[in-house]
Amino acid sequence: MNRSQEYLEQELDHLIDTINQERSPEQISEENADMPALIRAVRSLRRPVKPEDNLLGKIYQIAGVGSIEPSRKQGPVRYGTIAAGIVLVVAITVLSSLLNQNIARAMEKAVQELQSYHGRLEVVARNAAGEVWMVRELEIWVEGNRYVLRQNDGTIIVNNNEQKWQLNEGRQEIVLLPLAPDYTGKGFDLRDEAAKAKQYPLAEEGREMIAGREAIRLKISPPGGDPHYLWVDAETDLPLQLQTPVQNALQTTYTFVEFEPNIPIDPLLFTYQVPAGYRVIKNDPGQIVTTVQEAAAISGLTPLLPKDAPQRIIAFRERLVYDYGDSYLMFQPAHGPFAPSVQGALGDVAGEALEIVGERLRWRQQGLEIIAEGPRSMQLAVQLAPFLNLPDQHANLSGNAKISFPVDLEIVEAEQKQADGGHSPWQLDPLQVALTFVNLQVTPGGIVGEPQIPYAEFKIKKNTGREATVIVGKGPISRVYLKRLLRTDETGIWTVVGYDPN
């Protein structure tokens, strides 16, 4: 081997390393001049490397058309905030706590990898006789946080992350809607079902064909409730269908009859345009502001400032919304006495009542009524109200009862199913349960007409979400002790477990 050959071999070896490391080659000898091209041609047989996440954003900036919205980055779609995610939201929420199970893990991964999708969702309700009672079809386009929902009556709802509107072709009108909070998806039972199903046991129940695709059938069993069923595509791991239990004599099935993941969505779909002849109905849809001063000027409120800055602020007349993507802070003037929901647990903020319903906290502070909502609600609330006290979930309130009241769990389970089906909703209200209990002691034959001890005499003393005590203003019982025996979320019914006689 002559020296020249050794030199060329070494130069080529270095060149291969340089190109493998995706660096630009330095100047090379004439003998090896075509080797960079040759090495690149061979290297093109491997999978291409994706560009960095914000390349499109940089191109937008170069083109002078603004920057990319956070949602358009090539990250996973944030399903927690996409109302239109519907079944996907359900699936991921339902199963997020069950990551030890392979199907749930695979589905979570598949959903996370989704950048965008287009789908047709069929919603079929069947009555107790098995007859189809109602059919709706929704066409859905989702890209990042932007979505378009087209219903089969022709109504279209669009949220392009800058504006939200509803277009009604029949009435030839566009209604501008508040951008945040976005409750569109919460109108669907699915989101509620998802919340209920969270952390519930899951079992695989074989395979079936759904919309022409092989799917794994999963059974989700809430304690004391009827099971839900979820079908997950065996090939893509994406959810295909959800079936709720029978409620109010109706069972609803949501099926993606078409689903195209990760497809380019026509940007025109998200463009706000008023067709000729349409009227625009604008009832304070709010506006995005860039400074707190602007927010104060529009809302007429003095904004409170948490440590974490929101992604954006939306100001309305007498209302402010801080949007954190998956969570919100809302401010409005405090009017009248504060009336906590009886379905919520009670904590306190500097001695004043704090209502807690699921991931929603509501309290008053500095003349404002404040609502923190979403998975980060607690974190944000503490930033505004450092002296926030939550109820002690483990407090044994009923242990103080002078007289224990026996409980028949079979009856409780049956009543819980009733409540799940929309019947006897009063059982979700501890005041109503206490009222019924106390009045039945007064009139054991049943309550006819107005109860002898009226609702106004009953006051919640404590409510941890798991246990509650109710004070009774008059009658033979001074205090009633209640528990949520089957579920501790807001869907769990209350049961009397003890009382204090007068």
Next chain:
Amino acid sequence: MDNKINKNLLFSQRRQSIRQWCDETWSRLYHYVYFLSQNRQEAEDITQETYARIIAAFSAQGKRNAGQLPSFAYLKTTALNLIRDRWRQQQASGKLVKLEEELLADREDDADELGQILTRSLVQEMIARLSEEQRTVLNLRIVEGYSRAETALKMNRSEDSVRGLQYRALQNLRQLLSEKGKEADER
């Protein structure tokens, strides 16, 4: 007032059109440039520079509206010119060599997936004609991206031997591609 609204609408529509044009072209352009350069940073730089040049040119001409946004072919040609400039600087002679000229030839379909598949197929076809050891060394060293030491270990050879083997493999591949090019020219 109406004029102001119309201007705003027009501006918004143009902005939307440009965004749409970017949305529709950027990924294809990046992947095409990456296919040629095999360097992510370089592909991103060239992609951005391509848009910068075209936008600057069209802004200067006052043509930033939907009907006059350039086609993908125009973007591709601009990108190819930028790659040519870079590759020339890497050559001692300051000129492109024949293989580079061929790779950077502005063909109609080579920015399409099909065009890239055909190029890959040709490379694969030529590699298939090499000896098994030469195929293995190119696969390990370039396609898989192993170092010379790792490749030597996997092939149970010395590092010097791998260096010689990869050199001969690429020489032979160059020869085969050159013959293939001549055949095509004769046809």
